[in-house]
Amino acid sequence: MTESILQQPNDYAISLFLKRLLIRSALTGEEQRAILSLTGETQRFGTHFDIVLPGHTVEGACLVAKGLVARYDQMLDGQRQITSFYIPGDMCDLHSVVAPKASWSITAVSPVTIVRVPHRQLIDRCIHYPGIAIGFWRDGTADASVFAKWVGNLGRKNAKARIAHVMCEMGMRNEAAGLGERTSYELPTTQEQLGEATGMTTVHVNRSLQEIRREGLLNFRSGRVEIHDWDALTHIAEFDPSYLMLDGPPHRVAPIAA
Amino acid sequence: MTESILQQPNDYAISLFLKRLLIRSALTGEEQRAILSLTGETQRFGTHFDIVLPGHTVEGACLVAKGLVARYDQMLDGQRQITSFYIPGDMCDLHSVVAPKASWSITAVSPVTIVRVPHRQLIDRCIHYPGIAIGFWRDGTADASVFAKWVGNLGRKNAKARIAHVMCEMGMRNEAAGLGERTSYELPTTQEQLGEATGMTTVHVNRSLQEIRREGLLNFRSGRVEIHDWDALTHIAEFDPSYLMLDGPPHRVAPIAA
């Protein structure tokens, strides 16, 4: 539950963010420099700390620099449903620029480092560079696409498939972010948190994981995922990565002017 | 499975769309005129017609003019999961402007009329009016917020609560759109389609609906919802409308310049 606020270099996180944007959006040199000139306050939070809570009106977006962050929704009886995970380089509530009042929570799944980038700066970049506004919108669309896919998972798949799908998704995203391989990456969650993401109880997560492990598909221990049979895992998960919008050339809605 | 393409007046649909945007975003007079100058091809589709399929790269966004549209995801065994409904005035795949390649399907839940607005025009408006780009992004964020809420519903709520939540959501949205009252509106779906939205079988939708009806909360018959006890329904659904972003004054990220 620690929260310390430090001013310190955060260029690295910003450059990760730019790299993330460039996966999906082609930006001009000038636009790229406009992104790199963003600044923000570096903040550290311990596991389980709620960075944003419903009803909060925030003035800056949370760029994940280190650790694992999740957006979640809480029921009246205290049950939680994680709606997505965010890894370093993700601006986990970029949409707060246009919708600053949260109706969701953002929490530190593991100890995390956040760079809080003022909306003022992000808005400024959007106004001056339509290509940036559209790039932000595009990344928001990718985020929405993940939510939509999770709706399908929770609505129509069984326990093993749900877990497998999350593992495939996080693998692809980590690989695209340069943070590991799709078959080998850090996922610093407990089985309980994995249950909060897949809509199941800890007990059933545990049994399902065992079954998946027994089949030789996957090993998940102490915050690390090792996938032994990617093809088989994607098969039981019915995983098709196209929804992540990580492939194909970066988009540009209009030709890049010289 | 009919698909007829007609050129005909669609000003009405465009004005509905503008009205929808103005709920969440303050636009200048010039920006509003830029929206109203949008044009598109009017198309009609029969029930169950798939307007967009995964893999399609579309060149125009679908503005719903009449009827009920859904976005859904299909599993390999044929099971479907609807991820959201769209009512007249909704541009159901506005995000296709920035992500033209679909990884989802869009289908006609009832007989529908669509106005297909070319991306070219929408992009043009975004480039010339940053306020419009940001407004589009904001509406996309609201759409994502609905997905996220559905993740919570499917992951953590029981059958009655899931159905009740959809009914509350569609009531609020219809009311905000001027298409009925929150307690009385058209929802032209079958129980099967309602099951596809709530992640349950037709049989169980039927039994749950009966129970809700027996409790005097709601009547759903022949495509029409009549809610008799709004407070009780929102209570069992744990429905809090803030995620719909329909309240509060329209946003503007920078003062409207004269």
Added chain:
DNA sequence: CGAGGGGTTGATCTCCTTCAACGGAGGTGG
């Protein structure tokens, strides 16, 4: 009048939850 789509009902099954307990690893204080 027959066909088909949508709604309804009953019986049975099963996946996942619930409840309760235990074990191991790591951290902390006496």
Added chain:
DNA sequence: CCACCTCCGTTGAAGGAGATCAACCCCTCG
């Protein structure tokens, strides 16, 4: 250096929400 505590993973037994399978009904429409 050991005792203790807490967090996380694991296991067992029992119960329940919803799925599955199979009818049947009613209404509409050709």
